[in-house]
Amino acid sequence: xxxxxxxxxxxxxxxxxxxxxxxxxxxxxxxxxxxxxxxxxxxxxxxxxxxxxxxxxxxxxxxxxxxxxxxxxxxxxxxxxxxxxxxxxxxxxxxxxxxxxxxxxxxxxxxxxxxxxxxxxxxxxxxxxxxxxxxxxxxxxxxxxxxxxxxxx
Amino acid sequence: xxxxxxxxxxxxxxxxxxxxxxxxxxxxxxxxxxxxxxxxxxxxxxxxxxxxxxxxxxxxxxxxxxxxxxxxxxxxxxxxxxxxxxxxxxxxxxxxxxxxxxxxxxxxxxxxxxxxxxxxxxxxxxxxxxxxxxxxxxxxxxxxxxxxxxxxx
DNA sequence: CTTGTCGTCATTCTTTCGGGTGATTTTGCG
DNA sequence: CGCAAAATCACCCGAAAGAATGACGACAAG
Numbered sequence: 001x002x003x004x005x006x007x008x009x010x011x012x013x014x015x016x017x018x019x020x021x022x023x024x025x026x027x028x029x030x031x032x033x034x035x036x037x038x039x040x041x042x043x044x045x046x047x048x049x050x051x052x053x054x055x056x057x058x059x060x061x062x063x064x065x066x067x068x069x070x071x072x073x074x075x076x077x078x079x080x081x082x083x084x085x086x087x088x089x090x091x092x093x094x095x096x097x098x099x100x101x102x103x104x105x106x107x108x109x110x111x112x113x114x115x116x117x118x119x120x121x122x123x124x125x126x127x128x129x130x131x132x133x134x135x136x137x138x139x140x141x142x143x144x145x146x147x148x149x150x151x152x153x
Numbered sequence: 154x155x156x157x158x159x160x161x162x163x164x165x166x167x168x169x170x171x172x173x174x175x176x177x178x179x180x181x182x183x184x185x186x187x188x189x190x191x192x193x194x195x196x197x198x199x200x201x202x203x204x205x206x207x208x209x210x211x212x213x214x215x216x217x218x219x220x221x222x223x224x225x226x227x228x229x230x231x232x233x234x235x236x237x238x239x240x241x242x243x244x245x246x247x248x249x250x251x252x253x254x255x256x257x258x259x260x261x262x263x264x265x266x267x268x269x270x271x272x273x274x275x276x277x278x279x280x281x282x283x284x285x286x287x288x289x290x291x292x293x294x295x296x297x298x299x300x301x302x303x304x305x306x
Numbered sequence: 307c308t309t310g311t312c313g314t315c316a317t318t319c320t321t322t323c324g325g326g327t328g329a330t331t332t333t334g335c336g
Numbered sequence: 337c338g339c340a341a342a343a344t345c346a347c348c349c350g351a352a353a354g355a356a357t358g359a360c361g362a363c364a365a366g
Contacts, residue, residue, distance in 0.1 A: 106294025141259025274345050
């Protein structure tokens with residue numbers, strides 16, 4: 001990301017230099033200022049669009065927390081390797097995984113509590129722990145990450 | 154969409170006009186040309202970024218890191234997915250599907266609103282409609298049903 | 307016996323979701 | 337042009353979710 005800003009500034013500086021170099025031509029051509037302005041506008045508009053695409057192509061990178069840099073996980077993310085082979089169990093206990101599974105099926109905490117015959121607070125505790133271990137802030141995100149880690153089908 | 158281009162051209166024209174109007178000031182300030190060039194560059198860079206976001210956010214191909222709509226066709230062609238699983242588009246509009254997609258990625262309503270440059274209320278309206286059309290009561294359930302209907306990868 | 311883990315439950319508090327309703331603006335199409 | 341669908345935004349309100357604690361019993365390992 002920093003490289004883009006660098007390139008950006010570099011192009012800007014180059015453009016300024018070129019403008020400075022061709023400064024004396026303003027005396028000759030009458031309306032060259034508009035032409036130059038248009039050129040600059042066009043250039044930077046294209047550049048801006050390109051930049052805009054660049055900086056927004058990974059939209060949830062800002063929200064997505066710690067993703068492992070391991071080659072296995074990357075392979076899973078890219079779909080190269082079937083995810084059931086490598087499951088990144090991040091210290092998630094069986095009970096917690098059970099809750100995560102029910103969450104993925106669209107059940108509410110109350111329904112999960114009723115299913116497992118435990119208190120709703122217990123479900124909340126488990127889910128909170130799962131979220132913490134997965135680095136998720138919402139249950140939908142937990143489901144998404146759970147699938148990435150091969151914990152969920 | 155056409156309006157944006159229009160606005161774009163309008164702003165450009167206005168800028169040119171302003172430049173023309175302030176043309177005589179170039180005789181006073183020595184390096185104002187660079188300043189003006191920088192201003193133009195900055196303005197159009199921001200504008201370009203904005204435009205780039207505008208023209209690329211409606212189709213979620215650029216923002217969606219996951220497999221696009223052609224994934225199912227590819228999967229069918231590869232024999233991975235049985236062809237009887239046809240996507241049951243239940244009158245869900247593209248925008249609504251886009252919101253559903255972002256929900257499936259674990260984004261909150263606020264984050265979705267920020268991603269799509271709309272109000273949080275709008276996101277809520279869309280999601281409510283999607284839930285209604287899918288028969289879901291929770292977003293996790295909506296995701297689950299969306300996958301069942303072949304609307305989500 | 308001490309330590310650590312796991313599962314369980316509670317309380318308080320804040321944030322987020324979701325339903326409901328109404329409104330305006332854009333847009334696509336006949 | 338005029339209409340209908342889609343998209344946008346606003347407000348209220350209750351329910352659900354989640355964070356931050358603290359606590360207790362069971363159980364296995366050291």
